[in-house]
Structures are given as structure tokens and as C-alpha cells.
Amino acid sequence: MFKFKPVFKKTKYITVKNTIENLPKEEEKKPNIPDGMWIKCDKCGKILYKKDLDANFKICNHCGKHYRMSAKERIDLIIDTGTFREIDTEIKTINPLVFEGYEEKVNKAKSVSKLEEAVVTGIGKLYGKDIVIGVMDGNFMMGSMGSVVGEKITRAIEKATKKNLPVILFTASGGARMQEGVISLMQMAKTSAAIARHNEAGLLYIPILTDPTTGGVTASFAMLGDLILSEPQALIGFAGQRVIEQTIKQKLPEGFQRAEFLLEHGFLDKIVNRKKLKKTLYKILEMH
Known part of the structure; x- marks a missing residue:
């Protein structure tokens, strides 16, 4: 007789608790910041908030670089x-x-x-x-x-x-x-x-x-x-x-x-x- 392999397997549900516990420690501490929110000025090296840069006519308020x-x-x-x-x-x-x-x-x-x-x-x-x-x-x-x-x-x-x-x-x-x-x-x-x-x-x-x-x-x-x-x-x-x-x-x-x-x-x-x-x-x- 043919033996059929089980089609359905038991699913291991991932709970919030399990997810947090399994995260590496550095991932736990890392803030969730959307891409493009902050940029580093390539002239003076200061960190700029993108919305502030746009509001300032795309000029770095530290060194005056015109983007x-x-x-x-x-x-x-x-x-x-x-x-x-x-x-x-x-x-x-x-x-x-x-x-x-x-x-x-x-x-x-x-x-x-x-x-x-x-x-x-x-x-x-x-x-x-x-x-x-x-x-x-x-x-x-x-x-x-x-x-x-x-x-x-x-x-x-x-x-x-x-x-x-x-x-x-x-x-x-x-x-x-x-x-x-x-x-x-x-x-x-x-x-x-x-x-x-x-x-x-x-x-x-x-x-x-x-x-x-x-x-x-x-x-x-x-x-x-x-x-x-x-x-x-x-x-x-x-x-x-x-x-x-x-x-x-x-x-x-x-x-x-x-x-x-x-x-x-x-x-x-x-x-x-x-x-x-x-x-x-x-x-x-x-x-x-």
C-alpha cells in the first residue's frame, strides 16, 4: 500500500513575547526611525532633520551648504x-x-x-x-x-x-x-x-x-x-x-x-x- 505524507503540518505561532525574547539585544535598543528622516551634512558632518532642512530652503543651518x-x-x-x-x-x-x-x-x-x-x-x-x-x-x-x-x-x-x-x-x-x-x-x-x-x-x-x-x-x-x-x-x-x-x-x-x-x-x-x-x-x- 501507498503511504501518504502528511500534507498539513503543525504551525508554530509566533507570539509578541517570543519575538521580543528572540530579538538580539542590539535590535531591542535600536529605535525605529523611518528612512530619510535625518541626513548627515556632507560638509560639516552635522545631523540634520530633513523637514527642518526643507523649511530652510535646503540650506544647512550649521555650515550654510546649499543642497x-x-x-x-x-x-x-x-x-x-x-x-x-x-x-x-x-x-x-x-x-x-x-x-x-x-x-x-x-x-x-x-x-x-x-x-x-x-x-x-x-x-x-x-x-x-x-x-x-x-x-x-x-x-x-x-x-x-x-x-x-x-x-x-x-x-x-x-x-x-x-x-x-x-x-x-x-x-x-x-x-x-x-x-x-x-x-x-x-x-x-x-x-x-x-x-x-x-x-x-x-x-x-x-x-x-x-x-x-x-x-x-x-x-x-x-x-x-x-x-x-x-x-x-x-x-x-x-x-x-x-x-x-x-x-x-x-x-x-x-x-x-x-x-x-x-x-x-x-x-x-x-x-x-x-x-x-x-x-x-x-x-x-x-x-x-
């Missing part, structure tokens, strides 16, 4: 509540060079950043004054400049020229987007030409350089402002420090690509603390 912000956070920082109207949302990214895996990277970036591309452009009011604003977001493929980024910035500047409005543009980028090759590099000339026409119309253009601003963005519209502002300690440059040192065979000064060094050597007009940025921009707009 990176999203496009939405920057728009909320300087644009009057309820006045921002996004433009050119219909422009979509394609894969012009049929670069393998590019679509997947773009889709992942969309999911992570909740954006369609690495720049948001629109029209809004700053203390009641109409401006055209563009904000690059490093959460989308490190703010790299592809054809859509260049097109959106160019259209925003052209709209400002047509409506006789100033342009304020926040830069944050790792440079040109390699997946689009020379098409990406063409955006440097296109955006620069749009700024030249805006300038010829006697209109004001202010780029605000944030951490990091590098590569083709630095070599084009980031450095073409009537006044060039920056946040404290922002990394600003074209090539990386190691690349330059290997090329010229020399050791470079400490912090030579930080905003403070560039201000000292005439590349910037002013470094502005984030808390004072909106009022500073308003004063510049008033003077102009």
Missing part, C-alpha cells in the same frame, strides 16, 4: 504663488542617433524626476513683475543638454524677446548629452544666438549658476548673462579638474572651480545666498 533643489522647488522659491505657467510642454525627446538604451534611460529619468525633460520653462511673476524663467533639473540625467533642452530654452528666450520680458535661467548640468552626439552640441550655438537677439532688443538676461554647472552649458548660455549670479560653493567649469591637470601637467589651486574662486577672478558678478535670491533679483529688475 541641490528640484525645478519645482526653485520655481516655488522665486515665482509668486499661483502665477507660474509652464510653456512648450508638448516637445518630446526622441532618439535621433538610434543610440542603444537611450529610450530606457530617458524613461527611467522621467520616472525618477517626475519631469518630461531636464529643463522646465515658463512665464511667471516675481513680486508682481512678469519674467520668463527656465530651470534645469539635475534629477533628469544630471541635467544633460540634449535637443529638447536646447529647443525649450531657445523658445523661452525667443518668447521673452517677443514679449519684451527679462529672462532668468537656473543652470544645473553635467554638460552635453552624449547620446545625441553633435545634435546636442548644436544647442550651444542655438541658445547663444537666441540670447544675442534678446540682448540686441535691450532686454535683461540673468543666469543663476547652481551646483553643478559644467560642460557645454558653461560654454554657452550659462556665461552670457548681463549679470551672472551663483549660489555659494557651486561647482562651475568646463572640463573636470583631473582632466585639466592631466592635460596641462600642473597642479591646480584648491577649489579653483568653485563659485568663490570664480568671483575672485571675474567670472561671476555676485554670489547670492538662496534666502536672499528673490529680493536680489527684484532689485536688479527694478534697476533695469
Whole structure:
């Protein structure tokens, strides 16, 4: 005869008492803190409460380090509540060079950043004054400049020229987007030409350089402002420090690509603390 193995086994129920008794002592003492509630400042080493950091415009209240912000956070920082109207949302990214895996990277970036591309452009009011604003977001493929980024910035500047409005543009980028090759590099000339026409119309253009601003963005519209502002300690440059040192065979000064060094050597007009940025921009707009 066949013997059947028992299908049902006795279940050992885990009681609260058993669970606590079986926990290692270090687990008993460890507090149950949700992930992301506290962060350690990577400049001064102080422990920061995330909600306090957000309420302080993402500035460490111990050392003043300016943490990176999203496009939405920057728009909320300087644009009057309820006045921002996004433009050119219909422009979509394609894969012009049929670069393998590019679509997947773009889709992942969309999911992570909740954006369609690495720049948001629109029209809004700053203390009641109409401006055209563009904000690059490093959460989308490190703010790299592809054809859509260049097109959106160019259209925003052209709209400002047509409506006789100033342009304020926040830069944050790792440079040109390699997946689009020379098409990406063409955006440097296109955006620069749009700024030249805006300038010829006697209109004001202010780029605000944030951490990091590098590569083709630095070599084009980031450095073409009537006044060039920056946040404290922002990394600003074209090539990386190691690349330059290997090329010229020399050791470079400490912090030579930080905003403070560039201000000292005439590349910037002013470094502005984030808390004072909106009022500073308003004063510049008033003077102009």
C-alpha cells in the first residue's frame, strides 16, 4: 500500500513575547526611525532633520551648504504663488542617433524626476513683475543638454524677446548629452544666438549658476548673462579638474572651480545666498 505524507503540518505561532525574547539585544535598543528622516551634512558632518532642512530652503543651518533643489522647488522659491505657467510642454525627446538604451534611460529619468525633460520653462511673476524663467533639473540625467533642452530654452528666450520680458535661467548640468552626439552640441550655438537677439532688443538676461554647472552649458548660455549670479560653493567649469591637470601637467589651486574662486577672478558678478535670491533679483529688475 501507498503511504501518504502528511500534507498539513503543525504551525508554530509566533507570539509578541517570543519575538521580543528572540530579538538580539542590539535590535531591542535600536529605535525605529523611518528612512530619510535625518541626513548627515556632507560638509560639516552635522545631523540634520530633513523637514527642518526643507523649511530652510535646503540650506544647512550649521555650515550654510546649499543642497541641490528640484525645478519645482526653485520655481516655488522665486515665482509668486499661483502665477507660474509652464510653456512648450508638448516637445518630446526622441532618439535621433538610434543610440542603444537611450529610450530606457530617458524613461527611467522621467520616472525618477517626475519631469518630461531636464529643463522646465515658463512665464511667471516675481513680486508682481512678469519674467520668463527656465530651470534645469539635475534629477533628469544630471541635467544633460540634449535637443529638447536646447529647443525649450531657445523658445523661452525667443518668447521673452517677443514679449519684451527679462529672462532668468537656473543652470544645473553635467554638460552635453552624449547620446545625441553633435545634435546636442548644436544647442550651444542655438541658445547663444537666441540670447544675442534678446540682448540686441535691450532686454535683461540673468543666469543663476547652481551646483553643478559644467560642460557645454558653461560654454554657452550659462556665461552670457548681463549679470551672472551663483549660489555659494557651486561647482562651475568646463572640463573636470583631473582632466585639466592631466592635460596641462600642473597642479591646480584648491577649489579653483568653485563659485568663490570664480568671483575672485571675474567670472561671476555676485554670489547670492538662496534666502536672499528673490529680493536680489527684484532689485536688479527694478534697476533695469
